[in-house]
Structures are given as structure tokens and as C-alpha cells.
Amino acid sequence: MKYYKYLLIFACVMLAACSGGRPPEMAPSSELPDIFPDYTDVTIPAQIAPMNFDVTYSDAEQVYVKVKGSKEGGMETSGKTAEFDEKKWHELTGRNVGGILTFEVSVKDKDGKWHRYAPFVMHVSDKPLEDYGVVYRKIAPGYQTFSKIGIYQRDLSSFEETPVLEETAIEGKCMNCHYANRGRADQFSIHIRGKNGGTLLKWGDKIEYLNTKAPETQGNATYGYWHPDGRYVAYSVNKIVQNFYLDKEHNIEPWDVFSDLIVLDTETDQLITSPIVATPRCETTPAFSPDGKKIYFCLADSVDMPGGYNRLKYSLCCIDFDAKEGKLGSKIDTLVCASDIDRSVSLPRPSYDGRYLMYNLTEHGTSPIHHADADLWIMDLSTGESRPLDEANSEWSDAYHNWSPGGGWFLFNSKRRDGMYGNLYLSCIGNDGKATKPFLLPQRNPRKYYDEALHSFNAPDFIAEKISLDMHRVRSMVRKGELTNVSVRK
């Protein structure tokens, strides 16, 4: 008999616990819920990981969310964080491609009182995001030194993040951005700095470790971009220094003591150079056009630095490239002239379908992530007309953009959350040519994740598949300094 009594008590407790998870029926208020990240009215690909979010009310004890698809299906979740089951989430988004997900949010406060907020929506894009995920360098937004840095890949359909290369693997050396050929997992380069530093080049199963400084060039390869056929990589050769601002409105001003363009022929380990892009002026951040016939890059007249830092303004230019002959053209075209707009262009990135070219504009300089005024601009390559991407821009730095090889989607790094730590946002260009409201890279527990993150998502890019790197080989090459020297093609 007494066992029945305990069972009854247990059942009552369970019932109470269950009923505490759901709010009572009540009319929603007209107010939208305060959530982090702000996912209201964003457009997402159906493949994206669950868009978990937190409510930001300090007295919130519990959140209950009911999601309904405009086409079919629905799901619900309850807890401290609005955390959605991955499988059910993908079922729901998959069944509502081109439709809308409506989120009804109710929050229980510390006094046990429920508040129901006005529903908000997410749009499930009919543009698929076919990539495996994204790759980025996690690095503290620091100054002259670093602690733990690494290049990581993140599955966009889940929360799985795995390292591609961490500094622990290569004796604490600094590593620079990962540059892949249209997101290919088997064709990319990574620079490693410090003793035995070089450029790690992977294509197919091969790994090569190159010394990209030839006697005739000024320095090592820095910013890179692959030719679509995978044979060439355009690099700029930069010597970057930094100055530190005294006033609180500014932080760091990186600038190039010199910068030239080179093209690396990965088949012959030769550098293709031209006096036209190796001048006392500053040529930097090259990017091949999708057909591989042009190289976009930024070009500035040299000024006395660091005193003339606010006069250092880059134009957007391009030069022809003949992949058959492996030759640079003889003429530079200016697409956006810095002196005309009195602003500085950086990081040109053409979409892989050849429709658009996205770039940054800042008041001056070459490092948009260090300029709060850095905005994304987009050029329609068919007309040559540019406009600011206001739909995606914020009052803080928005930079380091890249396109999805599948088309439409793009990602970028934005400091909009606090002005210091750059986070990764995704958006897409809709059929009307406008960008959708960007959304922050989803995390399982977003508020905790982003509050505790002491790194920026540096130089992000899409990747088609998961990258696999033979770490033993890489470590051995770096440790021994097994560098292959490049030469300049005569």
C-alpha cells in the first residue's frame, strides 16, 4: 500500500514538473520577445543548425517556444535556453523550404508568472546552402602577440566544430588565414609564421610547404586567392605594421610598409610577377574573377606613414590574367577610384556566379576589421554600379566577407555585438538583389557561447566538405623547416 502512496506522490511531482514546462493558454502581448541572437525576421537555409536562442530578461526562469511551419509541421521546446532538437529542426525546415517558421515565445519569470510575446518569424530560403560548413581562424582580437589560435571548421548543419590546425600542433607558431579554392577542402593554403615559417599548400593528397619569398620579391605571400582552375594562387606580398591609437574611439591602425602582387604557379612553384603590380605604390588583397581572366585588387598611392595614415586610401582595380600563358596583363583598370569617393576600398570578393563583387569601404586604410566605419558594399558586375549593403551593415565593422560556392549565400565578420570581438554572420542575396537580415552563426547555447568567447572569427569562408589534414606530415615539415623554395618565372 505504502508503495502506491509513493508512486502517487511521484506521479504528482512529475505532473507538476511537466505542467510547469508549458505556459497556460493566454493571449500574446504586442511586444516581440527580447532574444539573443536577434533571429527575428531572418532568412535561413533549410540546412542550417538549429537556431537556438536565449531570452535576455534578467528575471527569466524558463522559456517555452512553439514553432509552426507555414507549410507543415511544428515543434516545441522548453528550458533555460530555447534549444531545438536537431533532427526535428531539420525535418521542420526541410518541409518548409520557401516558407515561414513562426515562433511563439513564452517566458516564465522568477515569480512563476508566464508572459507570452508576439510571435516572430524566420524565413526558410529556397536557396540551398550546399556547403559542409564554414572555416575560420579563432584568434583573440589582440595586438602584437597571441595565445591559443587555430583554424577550425564548423559543420553548418550541426554544432560540431573541429580543428583544422591549432598552434599547439606546430610549437606555438602563428598561422594566418586559410584560403581555399571555392571552398574546396582539398585545395587551400595556410601561412605559418615564425621560425621555419612558410606557406602550407594542399591540393589533392599532396601537401607542400613553400618559402614564397624569392630573391626578387620583397617578402612572403600574405593575402591569397585561388584561380578557379586550381593551378594558380594570386597573393599579395605585404609587410604589415601596426600603430596603436591613444584615444578611445580608435584602436589599431595596421598598414603596409610595402605590398605587391604575385601569382604562384603551384605546378612549377614559380612566381609570376610584373613590374606593373610591383611598384612603390601599395597593391594588395587580390581576387580572381570567377572566369579566371582578371584579378581584382586594391591599389593605393603611397603616403608618408604613419603620419599620413588618414590619407592612405585604396582604389578597387583589376588587371587581366592569362591562365594559359601564365601572364599578367599590361594595363590596370580602376573600378572604384578612392579619390573620387574619398574613401578606401578593401577585400574585393566576386561572387562565384560572376554577378556581384562585394568589398569594404572605410574612411581610410587597408584593414576594415579595425575600422568601426567599415561597411560592406556590393557591385553589380553587369553594370559596374555599387551600393552599400545597408541591409547587412551595422554601426560597427562589417568585413571579411566571402561567398558560398553554391551561390547566393555569403558570410562576413561583424563586430556589431560589442565593437571588439568579430562574430560570424550569414546572409543571402535575394531575388530582388537585396541582402536578407544577417543572422549570427548558431550555437547550442548561444548566449553562454558568445559571452564567454574571447576570440574573433577571423577570415571566415565556406567549405564544401570537411577538411582533413595529415597532422604528422604537417608537424614534421614545420618542425624541420622542409621548405621548397619558389623562383620567379623569367
Added chain:
Amino acid sequence: MIRKILFGCIWSAILFIGMFLFLWLKVPQYLLYHEQYQLFQFTSGYFTHAISLPGGLADYISEFVVQFYYIPLYGSLLASLVLTLSQIFLGLACRRCATPDVAYILAALPSVLFIGALGDENTLLSFAVAMMLTSVFTFGFTFINTGSTTADSVLLIAGFILLYWLAGPFAILFISAWGILRHRSVIFLLLVSLLFVWTIHRLFFEQYPLGSFTLGMNYYRIPETYPTIYFIIWGVMAAVPLVTLIKKNVKPIISYAIAAGVTVFVVIYVPASFNADKSRMLAYESLVRQGRWQEIIERAKKERPTDTFSLQALNLALGMTGQLTESMFQFDQNGVEGLIGDYKLDNTSQLITAEALFRLGLTNIAFSTTFDLQEAIMNDRKSGRFMKRLAECMIINGNYEVAAKYIGFLRNTLFYKDWVRQAETLLGNDNAVDAHPIYGPLRRNSFTKDGFYYHSQLDKILAMLVLDGSGNNKLAWDYFCATTMLKGDLATLAGVCNYYADTFGLPTLPRHVQEAIAMYWTFSHPSFDGLQFPISPEVKQATAALAKAAMTNKNNPRAWQNAAPGSYGVYFLRYSNSQQQKSGSPEYQSTHE
């Protein structure tokens, strides 16, 4: 038996008390130094992150203990406890195998060797905790005797795997100790253990070098670095159980003699392991951290430091107590580096410079310097001290979002959470920040115009900081005067004093500035008539005497010192002489033109 137990207790107690007193009274600065290179948090995430790597529990316990270094009394107690427990369990393990007292005495050697190893500021307590855990396992496994070699081996391998995960490669010593104590060959087991280590490395930890998996991931602050003393300690720890092979009973008198011998060794070895200069510098640094300015000055009066690091501490202490330009040249100054150091890529050199930059109101530069100090921590830890300073800078700059992020890390700590409570009331509250006794003035004195920081132009930056502000940033004014005096740039000093007088009214000139201006004036004037600034008769008299001494005893600094003891002029003449020797020509900036 009772004698044995009593002797053991007394020996362990002596060891504990000796280590505790040494750490607490002789080298507390090392404890404070260690504390600032980690940020222990009472969160499940911190724990799970720690134990996700081999040796993680040792790291976790170590960092738990090291947080108490914030108060050296507590820190010394806990660290000594760890080391004494290591001795007790290793000693008991040996004693269980019918061993004389000798092994129990010698079991103290790894612990006291480790105390000596602490003279290297990068030695981490994780090593000692791993040693303790290994001793505990060694002791525990002396109870294992299934009667079956296979079963024993399986249990031993299981114990190794567990210990390896908790304490790291120290676990290998557990196998060897067990083999010696139980008179079994463990070569095969050692090979299996190493195979296990290599296998898990290959399968799961490719991003780490194999070396750190076989010699320790976080026993030392610098990755993949293993000081010689570690190998000695490993060797001694492996050798101590060998004493159990002595079959005969050792007479108590021999045990006492060995104990006395160990004690003598400790008394000689441990203090000798701590470099006096390093200890002094760290002591100054720890006093700066605690804002014990007067103690720094008193200490400097006795020690007469000449290295730039200690001088930075002294000069900051003088500045904070309003004495910099009154008495800095009573100490042996050696240039601007003794005020503010130039950038260095390590986690220590800029500690005092960062503090000085913050106090001066160069908030952005204090932030970047502190940020880099934290990033330079070689084992990728964060720092409670630096995190607090970063948050303070962000509060002063009004970037409350970033300040809140840093404060969030300190919320779950033991010794910073009180500050967090205060700081949280400032977030988003400009009025409260303005009214704050430290942050308010620093915010008001911050730079408003854009411009870059150059160490070589520190004097100009400091002058701008004073003159562009309200003119009442006394520390910046003193540092400006000190910088120009240390550089021998008297023309700039006089020029800025004139400008200051025109803008804010005639400043009250402290003693050294009077001396500098008087000296500058004498270069181009036969008398002090017409000098705008009030110079005391004593300074005029001393300057005249010094000028005379310099003329008559050109290369005799002692004569200069006798003529004007502890005055700026003596420094200036020495400095000028050294510049002259360097360049072959005088560098006096001696005319108004």
C-alpha cells in the same frame, strides 16, 4: 612501531612547516606571480575543459590551489599540504613494503626538490599535484594483491590509464614504483603503458605534439619545455622505492642522521635555487600590484635597485605618493626605460609598465599592453589580474559590453568576485563612473584627440595628456618632467613649463625640476637673474656648486655627488658623459634656440 609512527609524523610535520614558512615568508612574491597567470573558475565548464586532456585533474587541483596564492598565507598552506601529502603517501607506500624509516625520510626529496624548482617562475604546481596523485595511487595499489599476475597486471594497467588521465605522464612512475615495491618486472607493463599513450595521441590528439603526451602537457608554463630539475625529481621519485630493497633493519640513529642530512641539503639547496635579483624584482612587482607604494620606496632605499624593472616600480611608487620629481634622483636612475618600458613580447616585462600606463590615464595603451600580457601567457591560460584590468579600461572608455564580458569571467572566482559586485554597478552608468575615485579622473584625463603611441615620444605624449586635459593630471605631469629629465632634454622641459605657465598659471616646481631648470639656465646665463620660475636658494646654491665641480673635476662623478648629493644635476652630468662617450660628441641641448 610507535616510535616509527611518531618519527614519521614529526618528519612530515617538519617538512610541512618548513615548506610553509619558506613559501609564506621568504618567497610570497612567487606565489603572487603565479596567481596572476591563471583564472580559476568555479564552473562546470572550467572543470570539464580541464579534464578533457591528460593530466587535467592535476591541472584543475593545481589551479584551484594556486588561486589561493592571492593571499600568500593560504596559498603557502595549501601548496605545502600538497607536497607533504606527496611525501606521506610515497613514504607510506614504501613503509607498507616492510621498509625502514629511510624510505619515509627520502620520500621527502621529490617535494623539497620541487620547492627548489619553484625558483624557476614557470614551474607549475601541476607537477607537484601530479606527483601527489601518483604517490596516492602508488600507496593505494600496494593493497592490490589478487594472487594472479594477470589480474594484477590488468588492474595495474587500468590504474595507469586512470592515473594518466588524471595526472599525466607521472603515471609511468606509478608503474615502476609498484614493480619495485612488489618485486615484479614491469617492463612489459611499461611498454603497454607507452603504447597506450601513443595510441590515444594518434587517435584523438593530433593537434598536440607527442612529446607533451609523454613528458607532460602542463607541468611547465612553456609548452614542450622540461627543465632538468624535473628529470631529477622523476629520477629521485623512481629511486626512492629502491630503498625498500634494503633487507636489513636500519638503526634509528642512521635514520636520524639521514633525516639530518636531508635537512641540511634542503637548507642549502632551496634558498640557493631562488635567484636573488629575480626575487627582488618579483617582490617589487608584487608590491606594485598591491599598491604598497611606501613599502616599495623603503625597500628601494635599502636595496638601491638599478635594473629597469625595479626602477619602474620605484618610480611609480614615487609618482603615486607625489614624490617622483622631488626625490627620484636620490636613487640610481638609468634612463626612460626605468619609467615606462618599451614593448616586449613576453608575459612579465611589461607588468609594471602596464600599471603605470593605466595610472597615467593612457587607457588605450594600458589596455593593449595588458591584453598582450594576457595573450603572452605561454600555456594559454587567462589571468584574473589582467581580466580585471581589461574590464577597468573598458569601463573607463565606456565600452560596457566588452567590460561585461570580462567581468563575467571574474564572477565565478573566489578573490575577484567582490570587485565584480562593485564593477557591475558601474556598467552602463556613466554618472557612477564619473564619480568613481579612480575611474572618474582617469576618464576625464583620457586622450580625446586621435594620435598614435610611440615609446620614443613618450615625453610628448605625456605633455599632450596634461596640456590637452585640465592640466591637473599630476602623475602625467610628473612623468613628463621625469621623462625629459631622464632623456636630458631640458629644452623641452623648460618649453613645456613655459607653456604650462601660460595656460594654467605658474606651476609649483618640485625640487628636481627646479634643479633641471636651474641647470638649463646656467648653460646660457651667467646668473639666475631673469629666470621666470621660482628656484629656491638651496637649489641655486647647489647648482652653482655642481657647475663648479663639473668644471674642475670633469671626469669625477664622486666630486659632483659631493657637491650636490641626490640632485638631478649629478644624473644629468653622468648621462651627458655617457652620451658623449657613445657618440663622441656632446649632446647638451643647452641653448634657448
